[in-house]
Amino acid sequence: MSKPDVPRWDLASVYAGFDSESYARDKKRFKKAVESFSRNASDRSGRKYSPEKWLKTCIKTYNTAVDLYENLAAFAYCRYSVNTRDTVATNEISAIDETAVPLHRAMVVFRNGLHDSRKKIRRIVSDSKALRKYAFFVEEELFYREHQMSADEEDLAADLSRSGADAWSRLQESVSSTLSVPWNESEKKTVVELRSLAHDPDRSVREKAYGLEIGAWKSMETPIAFALNGVKGTTVVLNKRRSFKSALENATRQSRISTKTLDALIAVMDESLPIFRRYLTAKTSALGLERLAFYDIFAPLGADTRKWSFQEARRFIVEQFTGFSADLGEFAERAFAESWIDAEQRDGKVGGAYCIGFPIPGESRILANFDGTFSGLTTLAHELGHAYHGKVLRKETAIRRFYPMTLAETASIFCEAIVFNRALTSAPAAEKPAILEIFLQDTTQVIVDILSRFRFEQSLFDHRKEGELSPDELCALMIDAQKSTYGDALDAEKLHPYMWAVKGHYYRPELSFYNFPYAFGQLFGLALYAQYETDPDGFPARYRKILEQTGSASAVEVTRAAGFDIEMKDFWRAGISFIEQKVDEFSQNVAATGRS
Template sequence: MDSRYNPRWDLESIFSGGSESTELQDYIKVLETDLDHLTQQVNGFPLPEKPDDVGFLESIISLLEKVSKQIGEVSAYVSCLTAEDVHDHKAKLLVGKRSELSAAYSAILTILDRKFVQIDSDVWNGLLEQPTLTPFSFILNERRRKAMDKLPVEQEILLNDLAVDGYHAWGEMYDAIVAKMGIDWEEDGQKQRLSIGQAANLLSNPDRDIRKKVFDRLEKAWLEQADLFSETINHLAGFRLQTYKHRKWENVLKEPVQYNRMKEQTLHAMWEAISSHKTPFVSYLKRKAELLGLEQLSWFDLEAPVGENSKTVDYDEAARIIIEQFNRFSTGMAEFAQMAFDNRWIEAENRSGKRPGGFCTSFPDSQETRIFMTYSGTASNVATLAHELGHGYHQHVMNDIEILNQDYAMNVAETASTFAEMIVADAAVKNADSKQEKISLLDDKIQRSVAFFMNIHARFLFETKFYEERKRGLVSAERLNGLMKQAQKDAYCNALHGYDPTFWSSKLHFHITDVPFYNFPYTFGYLFSLGIYADALESAESFEEKYIALLRDTGRMNVEDLAKKHLGVQLDRMEFWEKAIQLCIDDVEEFLKLTEA
């Protein structure tokens, strides 16, 4: 039977010619001209002296909108080129050009933010009440407030310059060491050297002997490099702490909470709700151990399958399932997914030469999106495809909003994607062909809940304790191992037989320089989307309009205001989080019932 949908995406409608596109080069030339124009305008920006003195600021914002779209367009296209063919050397050269353009734009924004700070407060407030500027009031206030909370602009620029070969260099050092690591492995009589990523994939192997063997070898590899990784993590934290000290920031959670546009009280309410409802997940871990013939699970058993689910779904069937299930909740979601499949916005072909993983990227000037993944017909592939289409739909409903108001934080970035994935995962469980398939699919769902409620909680607990000790001096590798193991014991309620003390070195998120505490936003996004899903199940008829309105506001509101306005809930209280957690508990209860002896 001929396939209806082509699994290779079409990039020609954006810029024709791939990495040698003359259309792209012409577009970049226009962008560079506009960047120069923006630089001149910002440097020559006369500070407004009265509230109706909006002309110059209107002109700058108009140009900001244009340049932001252009940079987004180029960035997305280059990302697609490098993903679809890792051997495209001309695309790699374009990555350097993209970085150059982004750095120039960031420098302009830094100067503009400092000028915002210099405007008299009464004049500033009056400016934002003008009809042409009111739509930008949230983002402009946020930029001004953040600039006021930092060092003088010259010192911040110096800090950023020094960070290239200091702060960021430690993160790059970590990447360089990990890239050269691996383990020796033998399979079917063939000896080979596995990369860290290849080895980690074996931790979900059905054979426990294989899981234990690879875990032991990975742990040995991480321990051999522990002294180097203790250097990277100590110096990354040290740079941050010194930066905070000079900015007079006393709380290490200030930056990650501010970055995610949320209150610290909300964060604590979420973790408190999770900590109060871990008992069912401990019961799941015990039952899973029984099914695997163990008294207790070890760390390397957490991803072990409890049953065989070899059912495959071809690409056309996956498209049909996703569109059909989306339509149960939102005709808009279904129509968007149909458009994405019809217009070849998805790169899903299972071929060599592609980068691993999946993503969704938006083209703000073309108002299109592109989804990247490698589809091989597994249930996990179907979930990933739905997940990325959820991201695409989020962008789709925001396309007519000012580009400056489309920049949503990491914790709400996963809202639409997780919601879309949940719709399809739930349908898969309900439509399972056998009891064993249902058990396998439920186990896969619950594994995700355990990861968000326990694994990520352990990361948060570890990082909190580590920063407390790092303030007093360097923390040894042995002590880091101890802190990690205790955090895991606490987060998993002592439910495991063995833990992973070297996790602080093997988890990339502890060594990236984007933002510290790169952990809790994942749990927030997961639960926030589940709260929306619970609301959808209760109010199907009025849901779509409410959902679109919420997504459209994600880039121009704090998360507490967003939830209050669109869901009528308070995120700084436990009730919302408990309602979301209950959906996960329902999965556990069904799993326990189906697996009773």
């Protein structure tokens, strides 16, 4: 896989640059839109004498402000995330956030207005065809009205965040994207590149990369620990002042699920752990090892595991997506053809992958760190699923485009399922075991590792209420969490104590527990795929309908429309059952080779 084969994205269709006329124009428009929404939200006379007009005007100006904010902020973040040393991009992010600060105060005023006139507003929304589609939004804002500080306090919190929790978050991103160590006498590798070597067939290479990565994180543990303490400390204080019992209560509400749903999901994840440990034990045998280390989790089975060029991955994804629906296939081809994807690994670029939307041109951009593995291919499919979700909702207003983190992972994981299942059925017999094993690698991450991250974050918040945690304490919490989920399937002396420094999700002050939504999306996506296999005729249209509803209803309501009851453990067990079948198949394959 040569570097010229791996693309960088083109942002010109959004803005030519920070100095372009269109970018400057939209910054001015954004400032005016914020002022307009603030003025309308504060119009007590209008709300009293013309409440329907007041609500329509507030919704219209808020939608405009959010569209412009998302477009500008996404562009600045795209520029920053491929080069975290770009001070111009950093300054633009700060400037955009500064302009957005009054929105927080205006939303407090708007919610107070909704609350003060709630009986009248609810009647108007029910009777108005134009406003009826915003009923869910109105009720959600009324809920958050009970969990907000005063207008002055929310304004101050938003202003301080730019140089507080958000700055701590950017510190983690900057360190994780630039931290590097010598690999040999002539070459350095970033921690992102070192983590990619976890897929190397040579165990000595994996072990060396793991050791260097752990050492690299240890060298930066103090500033990163300060960053994590800063982010979580801010979250603890704000949740308390907003009358949330815990960060998890807030995250559950942000996910638009019930506590009963989360409890059922976590309980089934916990009871499924022996299944995944059985898979890891079989993999240990397949690799000819006595015990699996953390750096063996992604080890390929066989030294001749296929390496994909980016163009091969592109053709494969488009072909499989087209097999599901022409609409999805054409969309993926457009994303590739119009350079929406930045897949090249390079110094200064953030690790992992993400998809981000630009509402004004109706486009998305995808960041990935493509490494030529099938897992790298499925990551592209995953992010294209997010982008397709955005495409389905592109004609909706900003309010109705917003969907929770649980449903955010549904389209992405469904697209992964398309690629995996079609790859498994169409691959030559010699390649099928490797594809099956990659699926189990990924699901182990989404269930077992995600559960460890969930437990770590629970412990972190419990301890952070009492004070700051040292790097050693953070490492100890992480090791305890990993032991609780991986159990004896991994060598307890060779876990990853610095996963708290690696995962950027821990450093998002506005969004805690961005871990369980992946498990939600995995199991819901598998349930949808099972429906597709049972009744493929017309399913793409039904699937699109589900995605269309994600911004205007709770996750419970959206999934109920698909025929599922996510508050029951049996729903989640159905997804685990599918995975268990694959574990059985894998274990039988290993046994047949005589290595178990």
